[in-house]
Amino acid sequence: MPKLADTRTVPDLDAAKALFADYARTDLEIAKRRAASDVRIARLKAEYEADVANLQEARAEQLRDLTAYILANRDQFEDPRSVKTDFGKFGLRDVSNLEVTDEAVVFAWAKNHGIDDVVKTTTALVKPAITKRLKCGDRIPGARIVRGEEVFATVDSALLDTIEPVLCSPNAERAKSP
DSSP: OOOOOOOOSOOSHHHHHHHHHHHHHHHHHHHHHHHHHHHHHHHHHHHHHHHHHHHHHHHHHHHHHHHHHHHHTGGGGSSSSEEEETTEEEEOOOOOOOOOSOHHHHHHHHHHTTOOTTOOOOOOOOHHHHHHHHHTTOOOTTOOOOOOOOOOOOOOHHHHHHHHHHHHSHHHHHHHOO
């Protein structure tokens, strides 16, 4: 039988500890950069909201005034129902919405009349119940419990907590910016 070559790059536990330390530092750097980008994104969103607040208020007032004009002058919007301009069009249009006032009554009506296209039923497996039944000895075709191992690496959350206060302070972000 041919012997397989040892392809491990980590020869012993000390090397594994050093590798995990590198992994943890990389993980912390990723978290640090994510937190920094979250701070920048929050700042940009706040700047945007402040920047457009007056514009949004003006737009809402303009729409209220336009709506009032159209409703006061319906005769101008009978045929055609809208006015086209270089910027788009405005006017009246017919709309309809379904309003369900009592879902239980609609469900009962559909059931009593054998109509199934107005009701959606979702079927899904309940995995905890399946697992419990399998553990109790039931045989369920198409399901089995698979046991094994998985590798994990968890960076101490206390280390992650140490980077947030620095990144969340307003001075920390400005100090880094050119």
